[in-house]
Amino acid sequence: MQEVSTEREIEIPGPVRQVYAQWRPAPLFRARRLEKALDTPAKIYYKYEGVSPAGSHKPNTAVPQAYYNKIEGTKRLSTETGAGQWGSSLAMACAFFGLECKVYMVRVSYDQKPYRRAMMEAYGASVTASRAWKRSRAAPFWPSTLTPTARWAWPSRRLWKWRPRTRTPSTHWAAF
Numbered sequence: 263m264q265e266v267s268t269e270r271e272i273e274i275p276g277p278v279r280q281v282y283a284q285w286r287p288a289p290l291f292r293a294r295r296l297e298k299a300l301d302t303p304a305k306i307y308y309k310y311e312g313v314s315p316a317g318s319h320k321p322n323t324a325v326p327q328a329y330y331n332k333i334e335g336t337k338r339l340s341t342e343t344g345a346g347q348w349g350s351s352l353a354m355a356c357a358f359f360g361l362e363c364k365v366y367m368v369r370v371s372y373d374q375k376p377y378r379r380a381m382m383e384a385y386g387a388s389v390t391a392s393r394a395w396k397r398s399r400a401a402p403f404w405p406s407t408l409t410p411t412a413r414w415a416w417p418s419r420r421l422w423k424w425r426p427r428t429r430t431p432s433t434h435w436a437a438f
Contacts, residue, residue, distance in 0.1 A: 274326075281325050281358050285314040316381075320351035327436050328355035337432035338362035342392070345371050346378025352436055353387035363387035364433075 274282075293306040300306075311319035331339055339361055343349030349365040356363035365387050372379060372391035382389050 275329060277359075278326050278329050281329075281355070282322075285321075288313055314351075316347060316351040316354050318347045318351065320348050321354060324348070324351040324355035324436070325358065328352070328359045328361055331434050331436070332359040332361055335432070336361065336434045338364060338434075339436045340364040340366075340433055341436045342366045342368075343371075344368050346375050346382065349387065349389065350378060350381045350385070353382040353385035356387065357385040365389045366392045368392055 288309050288311050290307045290309055293308055297304065297306050311322075314321045316324075328339060339352060339356055341349060341352050341364075343352075343365055344367075346367060349367055353363045353365060363382075363386065365382055367379065367382075367389055369391045372389070379389050
């Protein structure tokens, strides 16, 4: 784990590099209008991560999680997703490494973003809509400062049964 290593660099495993090679290196674009707006002589560039199959930077984290879980013998990864980018990324990563994937998706996104759900299912993931926060058994434990608008994003009762330990040792929780 890089976070706890004293090494300056940690080699990215070959199988992870092979998956990354499908959309990396991500292209750099020059932000000319931003340079003009800032009236700066500096040349400003940004890296466009939307070229990944999942359409975001999130596969950069999902692919190694799936890889390391696969080599540890995990059979299934389970996760939660809001709008579906993380769920799509993990579903894609699981497909690359032959793992089952279970995604709990926020109900409003599940209903409003069927294309994200279809993408996850195309990668072989099982997608379940999370229950409304008002009906969740976790509701009494939420911070009182959490607004009703934010509560829809909190894990549902179904989600809580997987967190942080799963009911089966061959299933692990993956988080972004």
